[in-house]
Amino acid sequence: MDQLFNRKYIIQGLFVLLALILLGRLFYIQVASDKYFLDANNNALRKKFIYPARGVITDRKGKVLAQNQPTYDLMVTPNEVLPFDTLSLCNVIGITMEDFRKKFHKAVVQSRYQSSIFQKLLSVQTYAMLQERMANYKGFEVQKRTIRYYPDSIGGQLLGYIKEVSQAEIERHHGYYKPGDYIGKSGIERQYETDLRGTKGVRNMLYNVRNVAQGSYADGKFDSLAIAGEQLTTTIDVEIQKLGEQLLNNKVGSIVAIEPATGEVLAFVSSPGYDPNLMVGSESGNNYMKIFSNPYRPFFIRPIKGRYSPGSAFKPLSALIALQEGLVNENTTFNCPGYYQVGKTRFKCEHVDGNIALRRGIARSCNTYFWNLFVKEMTKKGRKNQHKAYDEWQEKVRKFGIGDTLGIDYPGERGYKLFTAEDYTQRYSKYWSYGTILSVGIGQGEITTTPLQMANIMAIIANKGYYIKPHLVKGIGNDKHIDPKYKEKHYVGVDAKHFGPVIDGMQDAVNSPIGTARESMIPNILMCGKTGTVQNTHGKNHSVFIGFAPRDNPKIAIAVIVENGGYGGAYAAPIASFITEKYLTDSLKGRRINGATIEQYKADNLLPVLKDKLPKQKPKVDTSKVDTAKKTVPLKTAVATNQFNKTAVAPKNNAATE
Known part of the structure; x- marks a missing residue:
């Protein structure tokens, strides 16, 4: 009989303990922690991504092969757009009214409440003109990012190129990339994408009931800074790479030079080649098709x-x-x-x-x-x-x-x-x-x-x-680390x-x-x-x-x-x-x-x-x-x-x- 009595109180005690744990958790969720507040108020909070600078690529002696230059994307949140002079905006960014309607429709289909890219890769000059008029274009904002620049215009096949992500790539990388992001598509840019891309920063912007931005939530407590990509030091000697490309100009062929003691590739020439700067900027799509259609196959x-x-x-x-x-x-x-x-x-x-x-x-x-x-x-x-x-x-x-x-x-x-x-x-x-x-x-x-x-x-x-x-x-x-298999x-x-x-x-x-x-x-x-x-x-x-x-x-x-x-x-x-x-x-x-x-x-x-x-x-x-x-x-x-x-x-x- 005493054993049954003791068992009764043990079971009751367990129920009381579980109830206290649940009450404590509820208090933490509703009072002590902001995390769940953020999740529950996505309609009032929006994540603004800050894009990191892509890692610089240098030759074996530190000479820059690929670096970054600033560019700007015009973003739009369709639900925030108020009537405005659309022709004025078209003239500033250099598009037609028909283009405007197509781009705006695409943004609406993607999301009325989330910002998306309306016009990408704006020049510094266009950005300056926009800044003077942004107050007239409600629902539009400018997002800064960087694009590639190749100082010596060499090593197109070696370095590769970056391009907008596809849906398959977004899924493969488990959501790190969003539509409009860029990713290494070929060459070193692709091989070392995770090292070069860096880490995006996030700013949690708080909006009031009128959809007006109130600044970072909790004074930026939950924001994070962008982390630039890692610098890559290649094994290439830029002088003989450049000489090799000159010697194979107007020829079909290849040069590979290796340092025997280390396995480091000193020259990696594929000809015909192409200027990697052609794969950057607003004309990159047209340039890609021209290179692709070249009968001497520069992409091979x-x-x-x-x-x-x-x-x-x-x-x-x-x-x-x-x-x-x-x-x-x-x-x-x-x-x-x-x-x-x-x-x-x-x-x-x-x-x-x-x-x-x-x-x-x-x-x-x-x-x-x-x-x-x-x-x-x-x-x-x-x-x-x-x-x-x-x-x-x-x-x-x-x-x-x-x-x-x-x-x-x-x-x-x-x-x-x-x-x-x-x-x-x-x-x-x-x-x-x-x-x-x-x-x-x-x-x-x-x-x-x-x-x-x-x-x-x-x-x-x-x-x-x-x-x-x-x-x-x-x-x-x-620290210039590499995979141990290359030693x-x-x-x-x-x-x-x-x-x-x-x-x-x-x-x-x-x-x-x-x-x-x-x-x-x-x-x-x-x-x-x-x-x-x-x-x-x-x-x-x-x-x-x-x-x-x-x-x-x-x-x-x-x-x-x-x-x-x-x-x-x-x-x-x-x-x-x-x-x-x-x-x-x-x-x-x-x-x-x-x-x-x-x-x-x-x-x-x-x-x-x-x-x-x-x-x-x-x-x-x-x-x-x-x-x-x-x-x-x-x-x-x-x-x-x-x-x-x-x-x-x-x-x-x-x-x-x-």
């Missing part, structure tokens, strides 16, 4: 999306794998009679080199030498196990960053496919062998890379066995001792009379590299150079591709030479290459001819069977003449050879 980011056979960039890689596996050493020789024969088929080499070893094979870019290496790889387990041997080989190739993306901090990188044995079986049936895919051994056929991957291969060789993921941002904010070393599984003979050959390619890359030789700087030629079924071949400098303690690894530039030494090698000299010496000595000055290289126009201007061509044969090493010298024109203003054929890159 060639450093990370351009698809090219690696060609000569691949030969040093192939040699390193063979050396690591012990299939050859630096003194192993093969005979080059000017071809390599598989059954009754002869695959043509560009030279007759006789007995040739590794160093000379690289310097001369002897196809026969590297076909022999590839056959050794394919038959190392016996002729019946070639498919397994190939799979082991292609797994080693992948460690050099081919067949997948490298993970650069830039949106939209492409990796392109590296075939497995199973892929070849699906294509050729199970009876394929090394003779079927021999061109892969010299970086042709079913093997494609981006310019970024080519430059990264050079960084690996410069580092003698490892790379750090290429990246475009050196530091975020005052990790990725080893390719080749011992450092094997790089010496390969680098010897690349040194000779540039600095020896027998080398194929003599046009990239720099006075007093020992550069190592390779030229190449990429076949183009729609016109003149593409000019390629890959390399690094100086040989000891390399500071720059570079890949240059000039579409329709012909032989690698005609354009790509000289351009790489100028870029490297500028970066290492901060000067250009005014030397001539192929009889032309740097100004003539800048002036030459190599834009591909139009579809209706293209001559009929005979079908291209296998580039491994023909000599495509015919040199093309610069046009040496004093002024470029751009006669191509119609739709052009998009170049298709099939294969590369020396």
